[in-house]
Amino acid sequence: MRHSKKLGHMQHLVKEDCVHRDVYLDEALFAQEQQELFANAWTYLGHDSQIPATGDFFTLDVAGQPFVALRDQEGQVRVFHNRCPHRGAKLFAAESGRLDGRFIRCAYHSWSFRLNGAPISMPLKEGYEGTNMACSPAGEGMKPIGALQVYRGFIFGRVNPQGMDFRDYFGDVLSSIDLMVDRSPKGELQIEGGVLRNTIACNWKLYLENINDSVHPVSTHESAVRAAQSVADDWNLGTNVPMAFEQILPFGQRYDFFKEMGGQVFPHGHSISGTKFSIHSGYGVMPEYVSALQAAHGEARTKEILERSPQNTVLYPSLALKGSPQTIRVIRPVAVNRTVIESWNFRTVDGPELLLDRALTYSRLVYSPMSVVAHDDVHLFEMQQQGLRSNANEWISLHREYEASETAEPTRMCSGTSELLLRNFHRAWVTFMTSESQEA
Ligand SMILES: [Fe+2]
Incomplete structure (x- = not known):
């Protein structure tokens, strides 16, 4: 072990613009995370x-x-x-x-x-x-x-009796849950379609980082998009685009799209990618559903609910939401190099059946180990976990769009491609690991 494991030294593993590989590789740090982070976080x-x-x-x-x-x-x-x-x-x-x-x-x-x-x-x-x-x-x-x-139906817990208040911990990021639940005219979601559990041979933080990494689809998912596009071209789809294509083809957006879609970070590690639009914004609209939402929530709120489709909202450290399609991913760390990812789907109570179809189709296409998307991601997470053993460089670069002023501003807007979304996870990690969270 190259580092003292004294809590006061933890911040030396996380610099402002890069992270030491030990945070992904060190078994003693993993054990400490369970006690200091996962037992104290919501x-x-x-x-x-x-x-x-x-x-x-x-x-x-x-x-x-x-x-x-x-x-x-x-x-x-x-x-x-x-x-x-x-x-x-x-x-x-x-x-x-x-x-x-x-x-x-x-x-x-x-x-x-x-x-x-x-x-x-x-x-x-x-x-x-x-x-x-x-x-x-x-x-x-x-x-x-x-x-x-x-x-609103989402069950959160904190293992340790003492710690931060629930609303202080999540703050404004709870509005992403509100948007998701309010997609139901009744304001109620129901889990449906079972759970997909995917065990991945990587540290949980590599998966979490990828959730708000909007730069990788261009390269990681290039082959999936190319295959889907060639089938779409052969079928000459016109305006009749099957759901699977509606969901896969937007993965082929270019860097400027992902940059422009915007991001936002919040205190305690939470973040949103796709604050302005996302690869989910183009799904078809159903007029009867819009009317039902307007009757339930009013016109202005309906507009907000339907127009806001972030790519992902991360409620650090365990949950990622997709308001549309209505799916969530849950991060369950098992060992320093082993993580279980669960994906669950929601029915929107009193909403159209099509919304559940979207969630189930998205899970099969993107989250399932048999999908055309997840297997490319999983391959790269495992390659990352293995590559980090190399002594070529002990540090992971998170320099993209770094600005010195960002550390003084815990709630901040950024571009959709800024690695601020990832740096923000690690800043929360340091706070938990140095026990400052319990003193707050
Ligand atoms: Fe991916």
Whole structure:
């Protein structure tokens, strides 16, 4: 290890315009990220439509620890550490499901709990008389996650009980969730079509950087676009453009398009690429849908909802949104060189079926490991992870469109091709890793 792992030295790994390769390669730093970053940040856990009925649950790991999200008897979303208070077994083994009864029972020694986590009973109760069990953590029932917030159906959690307030942490970037949810005339989204999980042999930050890297499509996705264009030319599509072509062909835009589409960064690592327009702006408009939105949200808000189709909004460090098509990606770090990416699709409640078709088609075409787009990205993330072992240069360049004034301005507009969108992730990373976030 070439660097002291003292927290005070962390900023030496992230300069204003470049990043040291250790932030992608070093196992000790990965372990520290789980504790300092993922346990203190607000991370996306799931959507409340995944658990519509009492007893519905899903499990997940955050900051290297197991959790379970469930719907209790009062209809509340609860998130607990997925660990029996007795001897530590995970209480929920499945990825998701619905409990048979109205209580949770550990499969190991049959300790049982209400859906709000309160203890009910355990066998051989008399054996605890005169012991400290009842006033120890074992007697307190299931331990909730440090902090929980359901924002318009999006479930966020913070593992550590102390830390930044939810609204202070996300600030104005929450408006991207509002825009996505308000695409439903009812203001409600529902997860549909299952989840695609893609395990990639790269550090999570390489994937995250790519989400707001608008320069790579020109080269990385050139062959996919060329193949799609040649089929489109053969078919002589005219105005009758099938959905797959409507979605793939805009990947072939040139550098000036991506530069002009604009970007914006926010405090705490969040960012938007495509503030003015994006490769999603040209999807067909449906007049009946526009009328339904106008009736629900008014004319001005409808215009805003439909015209704003950023390429991506990143809610650092775990979630990326595409307002149109209605899809999200979730970043789940597993090891320093292993990341699971989930992609989920939304139905817009009371919206046209076509919007769900767009989400599902986009996921198949762009996010699926079998897609014509993701396999090129994944290949390059893995090449990057391997190439960084080279001693040719220990630093990754993020110099594009760097300006010295940007560090003093945490909310800032930039071009769609500025690497400020990426530098902003790393500045948030330093803040978390040096624990300044907890002092704030
Ligand atoms: Fe890509």
